[in-house]
Amino acid sequence: MLIALWILNALLALAFLAAGAMKAIRPKEALAGAGMAWTEDFSSPSVKLIGAAEVVGAFGLILPLATGIAPILSPIAAAALTVVMIAAAVVHVRRGESAVPAIVLAGLSAVSTVLGLIVLS
Numbered sequence: 001m002l003i004a005l006w007i008l009n010a011l012l013a014l015a016f017l018a019a020g021a022m023k024a025i026r027p028k029e030a031l032a033g034a035g036m037a038w039t040e041d042f043s044s045p046s047v048k049l050i051g052a053a054e055v056v057g058a059f060g061l062i063l064p065l066a067t068g069i070a071p072i073l074s075p076i077a078a079a080a081l082t083v084v085m086i087a088a089a090v091v092h093v094r095r096g097e098s099a100v101p102a103i104v105l106a107g108l109s110a111v112s113t114v115l116g117l118i119v120l121s
Contacts, residue, residue, distance in 0.1 A: 005115045009065065009074065012108055013058040016081060020054025023047055038091055050084070057081040061112065075116030082109040 023031065028044040039047050060077025064070050085106035092099035 001115065001119050005074075005112065005119050006065070008108065008112050008115065009061040009078070012078070012081070012105070012112060013061045015105065016054045016061075017058040020051045020056075020058060023051025024055060025051075038095060038097065041091065041095070053084055054081070057084070071120055075113045075120065078109045078112035078116060082106050082113060085109060 026034075028039050028042075028047050031047065032039045042050075057077050057080055060080070061074055064073040064077075085102045088102035089099040089106060092102055
């Protein structure tokens with residue numbers, strides 16, 4: 001089970017790190033031009049905050065398990081990312097866009113939460 005948790009968290013961390021860094025670094029207009037039309041509904045600082053939350057969540061999935069320092073923080077990070085992705089799915093559905101990527105990431109983050117709690121208990 002620990003190996004499954006590591007594999008899942010590594011994949012999730014890569015996805016959230018890439019997506020979050022892009023949102024945190026690129027200007028809002030560049031994101032909108034790249035197909036992220038949802039950014040029109042949010043201020044530039046809000047988009048940066050979402051990106052920062054995803055980057056911090058990515059590190060939260062890996063670092064506590066890797067260092068052994070407060071490993072319970074990994075499932076907490078996964079739960080927080082689940083909430084972020086549920087909110088993203090809601091935004092996409094309200095805009096009439098495809099919410100499939102957000103739903104998949106929310107589901108995988110929820111699985112990571114449960115798996116992390118099982119492994120750490």
